[in-house]
Amino acid sequence: MRMAKRMLVVSMLAILCLADARTEEFFYNRTCPNAETIVRDVVTSHFRNNRTIPAALLRLFFHDCFVEGCDGSLLLDASADGAVIEKQALPNNNSARGFEVIDDAKARLESTCPGVVSCADILALAARDSVVLTGAPFFVMPTGRFDGRISNRTLAEAALPSPFDSATRLKDSFARQNLTVQDLVHLSGAHTIGQSQCQFFSPRLYNFSNTGVPDPTLNATYRAELQQACPRNANATNRVALDRGSEFVVDNSYYRNLVAGRGLLRSDQELTLDSETESIVRSFAGDENRFQLRFRRSLLKMGELRIKTSANGEIRRNCRRVNPRNTIIVTTTNGDDAAASTI
Numbered sequence: 001m002r003m004a005k006r007m008l009v010v011s012m013l014a015i016l017c018l019a020d021a022r023t024e025e026f027f028y029n030r031t032c033p034n035a036e037t038i039v040r041d042v043v044t045s046h047f048r049n050n051r052t053i054p055a056a057l058l059r060l061f062f063h064d065c066f067v068e069g070c071d072g073s074l075l076l077d078a079s080a081d082g083a084v085i086e087k088q089a090l091p092n093n094n095s096a097r098g099f100e101v102i103d104d105a106k107a108r109l110e111s112t113c114p115g116v117v118s119c120a121d122i123l124a125l126a127a128r129d130s131v132v133l134t135g136a137p138f139f140v141m142p143t144g145r146f147d148g149r150i151s152n153r154t155l156a157e158a159a160l161p162s163p164f165d166s167a168t169r170l171k172d173s174f175a176r177q178n179l180t181v182q183d184l185v186h187l188s189g190a191h192t193i194g195q196s197q198c199q200f201f202s203p204r205l206y207n208f209s210n211t212g213v214p215d216p217t218l219n220a221t222y223r224a225e226l227q228q229a230c231p232r233n234a235n236a237t238n239r240v241a242l243d244r245g246s247e248f249v250v251d252n253s254y255y256r257n258l259v260a261g262r263g264l265l266r267s268d269q270e271l272t273l274d275s276e277t278e279s280i281v282r283s284f285a286g287d288e289n290r291f292q293l294r295f296r297r298s299l300l301k302m303g304e305l306r307i308k309t310s311a312n313g314e315i316r317r318n319c320r321r322v323n324p325r326n327t328i329i330v331t332t333t334n335g336d337d338a339a340a341s342t343i
């Protein structure tokens, strides 16, 4: 009897291990052959209207993957229980943006192949399309992620790094995701596009770490520019390019700026103040191809963090809401998607 019980436990463990979560290239080939084209078209049309969109989507992917894995948790809206969610966590509230692009892609996918393409994969594909639209060479983003059901502010605040972090803290934050020091430097290259609000760096301009003086590592010419863009009493939500002179192009200019003391966030400039990270910064500053290759590799690695499967995830019907509990999707013989039914 005890033996039988133990064997049951062992075989259940074996099943859990067999359900090894992994993505594959073109996961939707047969189930939704146009999935990748639809996402690309939606991202492209939003990009044509507003060229700041790729930066928004790339950042969403990072913030999604670091919290509960790449499972679309960041996309969830608050539910009726009033719990404070990931979207409202400090690093996201009033700065995470681009959700309407994901909604748009999801709506088109649901009308083409209902219940098939996860929100987590839409975000991953959109991030890939975003960097390709802005100058990265094309690459395949594997798919097959399932969507999570948890959105929790505390988890997000614990996982996401702060723009005021030291290199040591940044390394720790990446290590908690099983990402290396190299990944930290490669992925920080995402700041080759996009902007930051003044509030995330203005202490550096006036009263760095309460020393009463500006951050001494900040290039003085650049500091003067930033002080103009972010005067002491200005609106803290004013926005400035993260990669001065090249904010719409994925290239190694971010690293050349770092070498010249023109890192916008303290967390950017820190990468030149630590010997381990500094050598990578220097090599990328002098080698565009090397940067592109390593950035892509680390982005793909980030995209594999704690992938969910059908065993612990779902294919959300609306990226802002988890599916009703115990919902099964009934597909009728003519291929029409019948109303979800509750068992």
Ligand code: HEM
Binding pocket: 052, 054, 055, 056, 058, 059, 062, 094, 095, 096, 097, 161, 162, 163, 164, 165, 170, 187, 188, 190, 191, 193, 194, 195, 196, 197, 198, 200, 265, 267
């Ligand atoms: C290393 C630690 C990192 C810190 C402390 C950090 C912090 C920040 C902050 C404070 C902003 C400005 C947000 C705003 O003002 O709205 C920002 C923007 C951005 N971040 Fe990061 N970030 C980090 C790493 C990353 C990574 C790994 C990625 C993606 C792979 C990324 C992608 C972006 C992008 C694309 C923007 C521009 C967003 C926009 O224009 O809306 N960041 N980041």
Ligand SMILES: *[C@@H]1O[C@H](CO)[C@@H](O)[C@H](O)[C@H]1NC(C)=O
Binding pocket: 024, 025, 026, 027, 029, 030
């Ligand atoms: C999907 O199609 C691509 C290109 O036609 C092919 O390379 C790939 O092996 C296919 N993948 C799957 C999972 O069928």
Ligand SMILES: *[C@@H]1O[C@H](CO)[C@@H](O)[C@H](O)[C@H]1NC(C)=O
Binding pocket: 049, 050, 051, 052, 097
């Ligand atoms: C693009 O979107 C951003 C943020 O959503 C907004 O601040 C900006 O005004 C928009 N730009 C254009 C050209 O519409």
Ligand SMILES: *[C@@H]1O[C@H](CO)[C@@H](O)[C@H](O)[C@H]1NC(C)=O
Binding pocket: 084, 088, 089, 093, 094
């Ligand atoms: C998020 O920002 C809004 C203002 O837009 C504020 O009212 C709210 O308290 C913030 N939420 C959290 C959790 O800080």
Ligand SMILES: *[C@@H]1O[C@H](CO)[C@@H](O)[C@H](O)[C@H]1NC(C)=O
Binding pocket: 083, 084, 152, 153, 154, 155
């Ligand atoms: C969110 O996560 C924290 C840390 O694990 C936990 O203490 C808290 O209970 C969670 N909140 C909710 C609403 O589940």
Ligand SMILES: *[C@@H]1O[C@H](CO)[C@@H](O)[C@H](O)[C@H]1NC(C)=O
Binding pocket: 176, 177, 178, 305, 306
């Ligand atoms: C890191 O790797 C360990 C061992 O493989 C695993 O148990 C853990 O879940 C991973 N953590 C993250 C955040 O991926």
Ligand SMILES: *[C@@H]1O[C@H](CO)[C@@H](O)[C@H](O)[C@H]1NC(C)=O
Binding pocket: 206, 207, 210, 211, 212, 213
């Ligand atoms: C810098 O900040 C500290 C602590 O808030 C404050 O005591 C000091 O007066 C500030 N110095 C300047 C020059 O603003």
Ligand SMILES: *[C@@H]1O[C@H](CO)[C@@H](O)[C@H](O)[C@H]1NC(C)=O
Binding pocket: 235, 236, 237, 238
């Ligand atoms: C700052 O600017 C934002 C966006 O332009 C605006 O919504 C907000 O009301 C402004 N805040 C203040 C204090 O002027």
Ligand SMILES: *[C@@H]1O[C@H](CO)[C@@H](O)[C@H](O)[C@H]1NC(C)=O
Binding pocket: 219, 220, 221, 222, 259, 260, 261
């Ligand atoms: C500071 O930036 C200016 C241009 O903004 C550049 O000419 C100068 O070389 C930089 N200084 C250092 C020390 O890198």
